[in-house]
Amino acid sequence: SAVISQKPSRDICQRGTSLTIQCQVDSQVTMMFWYRQQPGQSLTLIATANQGSEATYESGFVIDKFPISRPNLTFSTLTVSNMSPEDSSIYLCSVGEYNEQFFGPGTRLTVL
Amino acid sequence: AQSVTQLDSHVSVSEGTPVLLRCNYSSSYSPSLFWYVQHPNKGLQLLLKYTSAATLVKGINGFEAEFKKSETSFHLTKPSAHMSDAAEYFCVVKEGSNYQLIWGAGTKLIIKP
Numbered sequence: 123s124a125v126i127s128q129k130p131s132r133d134i135c136q137r138g139t140s141l142t143i144q145c146q147v148d149s150q151v152t153m154m155f156w157y158r159q160q161p162g163q164s165l166t167l168i169a170t171a172n173q174g175s176e177a178t179y180e181s182g183f184v185i186d187k188f189p190i191s192r193p194n195l196t197f198s199t200l201t202v203s204n205m206s207p208e209d210s211s212i213y214l215c216s217v218g219e220y221n222e223q224f225f226g227p228g229t230r231l232t233v234l
Numbered sequence: 235a236q237s238v239t240q241l242d243s244h245v246s247v248s249e250g251t252p253v254l255l256r257c258n259y260s261s262s263y264s265p266s267l268f269w270y271v272q273h274p275n276k277g278l279q280l281l282l283k284y285t286s287a288a289t290l291v292k293g294i295n296g297f298e299a300e301f302k303k304s305e306t307s308f309h310l311t312k313p314s315a316h317m318s319d320a321a322e323y324f325c326v327v328k329e330g331s332n333y334q335l336i337w338g339a340g341t342k343l344i345i346k347p
Contacts, residue, residue: 163339163340164324164338164340165337170333218333223335225277225278227277
């Protein structure tokens with residue numbers, strides 16, 4: 123199984139600013155995913171990031187707000203842009219291996 | 235279309251008694267089903283998964299789940315609850331080779347001493 127790390131583990135940010143979250147995997151993977159978990163809620167898929175192509179965004183999420191980079195097979199970043207308090211959530215990256223997904227520890231974001 | 239319904243938002247049991255967390259799903263194709271656990275301030279951990287092999291699936295920490303196609307259910311059970319089982323549990327469905335996971339709303343398991 124893949125081991126996934128995320129940075130930062132948590133942050134408190136001011137509204138109007140941006141935060142970039144990093145996701146590092148210990149092995150090469152084709153598919154990486156970014157999720158949002160709002161307080162007390164389940165997970166919602168933001169986008170799928172495949173190396174060498176543009177990220178695919180789910181309904182309700184746009185590239186201008188959540189730009190994603192996937193420069194190689196072990197790394198991805200998610201930026202939360204022009205933040206508002208409604209963006210306060212846990213952001214998780216995951217990787218897909220055959221019939222299973224493994225998750226990073228998450229980044230807990232609070233926007234004031 | 236796929237969907238997952240976790241029938242209880244909270245379940246409270248006494249330590250040492252059985253645990254039952256209920257999950258129903260809808261799927262047009264042969265689904266894969268998963269249970270994930272999320273402890274407070276920790277990441278998601280896969281408890282167990284069903285992928286069209288044995289219908290009774292054993293997972294980590296003494297948990298198991300039974301896939302019942304006729305009832306479209308995948309309930310999670312454990313014979314004897316431990317204080318360390320207190321966490322949020324998510325039932326998840328995936329169709330065929332589609333990568334997308336559909337998540338239930340979660341069930342918070344509370345263990346009383």
